[in-house]
Amino acid sequence: MDIKGKNAVITGASKGIGKAIAERLAAEGANVVLAARTQATLDDTVNKLQAQSAGKILGVACDVGKMEDLQNLVDTTRAQLGPIDILINNAGVTSQFPFEKQPFDDFERLVHTNYLGYVRLIRLVINEMIERKQGAIINSVSGSTLVDPIPRGFLTYSSLKVGLRAFLKGLFWELRDHNIKVTSILPGVVASDLTDSLENITAQQRDRLMDPQAVVDMVMFALSVPANCCPLELAVINQQTPWTKPVIDYKQQMADCPHCGENIEEMKRRKLETKK
Ligand SMILES: NC(=O)c1ccc[n+]([C@@H]2O[C@H](COP(=O)([O-])OP(=O)(O)OC[C@H]3O[C@@H](n4cnc5c(N)ncnc54)[C@H](OP(=O)(O)O)[C@@H]3O)[C@@H](O)[C@H]2O)c1
Secondary structure, eight states: OOOTTOEEEEESOSSHHHHHHHHHHHHTTOEEEEEESOHHHHHHHHHHHHHHOSSOEEEEEOOTTOHHHHHHHHHHHHHHTOSOOEEEEOOOOOOOOOGGGOOHHHHHHHIIIIIIHHHHHHHHHHHHHHHHTOEEEEEEOOGGGGSSSOOTTOHHHHHHHHHHHHHHHHHHHHHHTTTEEEEEEEEOOBOSHHHHTOSSOOHHHHTTOBOHHHHHHHHHHHHHSOTTOOOSEEEEOOSSSOTTSOSSOOOSOOOBOTTTOOBHHHHHHHHHHHHO
């Protein structure tokens, strides 16, 4: 796809991964609509991009958890730029709880943002894409969907991402016949505000976090493949860590030794390291 002059909508574009994607698409000459809730941060990012870009840059305050905000985002884009060529569904939030302690409000916030926010926005844009027989829908899902069972503490976050990934895989086949490309991006752990708030992550682990540019490169790859093909899913996982051992420990076997109290997983790991 020639990105220059195309209209792209990016949710969660004021910070982190979404901001990095917005910067790159703007640099490539796209007209970019940035959406996020906090007006001041959004304005700041939009102003910076406007100063550097040849394309049009708009900021639309939007809570993707609210249907009326999503409708306003789509209507404003169409009115000011025309049809949407590229949708980057990216706005997301996380939290870390054992499920029995997770407040209902928090659980519902994740459902509305990380699942419904994506699916509803897709539903609002696809009929026009189908009529035009073109469009790209790229979605920040999560590398945590590759971990089975779901990492402890992230049951709501990751199970919603697993559901989203399944939905998008099905949508890929449905929209393929209409020449619309649907891609799921599965990043490992990326340095951003979202990961700043995580618990149990050491300074050494923090050094291994990926730069948002790794995700930007995946997006650009998805947009650059020839017209007759489409990456269904793209995963880029943190290096310097074995595939099955994510950057954030996900101790599935939390049982402690009844004799000494040490965590059994830790004990096994320590014994293996001693053998080496
Ligand atoms: N960072 C990682 O390690 C990682 C790994 C895999 C997948 N992901 C996914 O990548 C996406 C972006 O993550 P990130 O790390 O860049 O997060 P981030 O740095 O926390 O940025 C999140 C962005 O989304 C916006 N946002 C949050 N809730 C929103 C809502 N309800 N409506 C509209 N905008 C909202 C935020 O702005 P406001 O708060 O002002 O709304 C901000 O612009 C998420 O979907 C996340 O699940 C991240």
